[in-house]
Amino acid sequence: GAGVSQSPSNKVTEKGKDVELRCDPISGHTALYWYRQSLGQGLEFLIYFQGNSAPDKSGLPSDRFSAERTGGSVSTLTIQRTQQEDSAVYLCASSLEAHTGELFFGEGSRLTVL
């Protein structure tokens, strides 16, 4: 696609429910990143993929968070048993390769946990 596409753009859920966030990177980009941004804060690194592999999962806040990427393209970030502190904007970015090129960001998925 022309840019990084994320869905849903907005998600309101009840505490304890599971959510899935989707990211479709720029075509041909092999690296894909997930970040979390709370209101007024910087970007918190969650995980990145090079192809379908995740060399660094160190930023995932707990075992309720998981991510996968298939076919070297679309990625899903899953949050199980959501908590109120999970409320944030989840940003996805892609780059040509992990070791080169700038990151191009999607518009983000705003998650609100009630």
Place this chain on the structure above:
Amino acid sequence: GQNIDQPTEMTATEGAIVQINCTYQTSGFNGLFWYQQHAGEAPTFLSYNVLDGLEEKGRFSSFLSRSKGYSYLLLKELQMKDSASYLCAVRGNGGFKTIFGAGTRLFVKA
């Protein structure tokens, strides 16, 4: 550990010049980025430095000193639309992940 520091807020006047500093300590180094983020929007790429020195791009310039773990973003001829957060980010060379500082909110006043 990994750490990126930048000032929380800055205020400058329309037409003036402002310099936003960034210092970093990271596991390896494979490039430093500056991004602009308007409220409620996604970050957009401004500049990239991997070698020491100054990179100039129109009204925006970015400087890097790897030995000092230091960078700055220089914005000239400030315009009201430059009011935004400016994020400093560093890519490591072990795992190649890119980590971001907390951002500097710039307010441009008339």
